[in-house]
Amino acid sequence: MKDTIGNKQVIRATKILAVWTFLWVGSMALGTFGPKFIWNENTTLTIIGVIINAIFGAGMIFANIRHLNSLDELQRKIQVEAMGVALGVGVVGGLTYSMLDTTNLMEGDAEISIVVILISITYAITLAIGQIRYK
Numbered sequence: 001m002k003d004t005i006g007n008k009q010v011i012r013a014t015k016i017l018a019v020w021t022f023l024w025v026g027s028m029a030l031g032t033f034g035p036k037f038i039w040n041e042n043t044t045l046t047i048i049g050v051i052i053n054a055i056f057g058a059g060m061i062f063a064n065i066r067h068l069n070s071l072d073e074l075q076r077k078i079q080v081e082a083m084g085v086a087l088g089v090g091v092v093g094g095l096t097y098s099m100l101d102t103t104n105l106m107e108g109d110a111e112i113s114i115v116v117i118l119i120s121i122t123y124a125i126t127l128a129i130g131q132i133r134y135k
Helices: 002-037 043-070 071-103 113-135
Strands: none
Touching: 002 043, 043 071, 071 113
């Protein structure tokens, strides 16, 4: 009985996290492309878009915390380890990447999207490794 209740809580928390993530990603796209393609560089609308994105981002963060708290001890451990590795790789890799740019050891400019991709791939791989390791 307890497992069923626990599973329902995890499923509910996962769905809520998915909704907040969808809202955040959608507002990121709107805030990024809206000024150019929808509202013709209107500063007020752009500021509103950025604020909405920040609000949805905060909602996603809190939903992620609730999701982590709904997991059992092992799943929480796997998630936290993956997040820790992704954070470390993001900070070290991101700062190294930035240093390459500021010292002109690379052509072009450092783009935050590269760091986000690095963090995401690191998190996904580390999460998969954790799931396999603790099976």
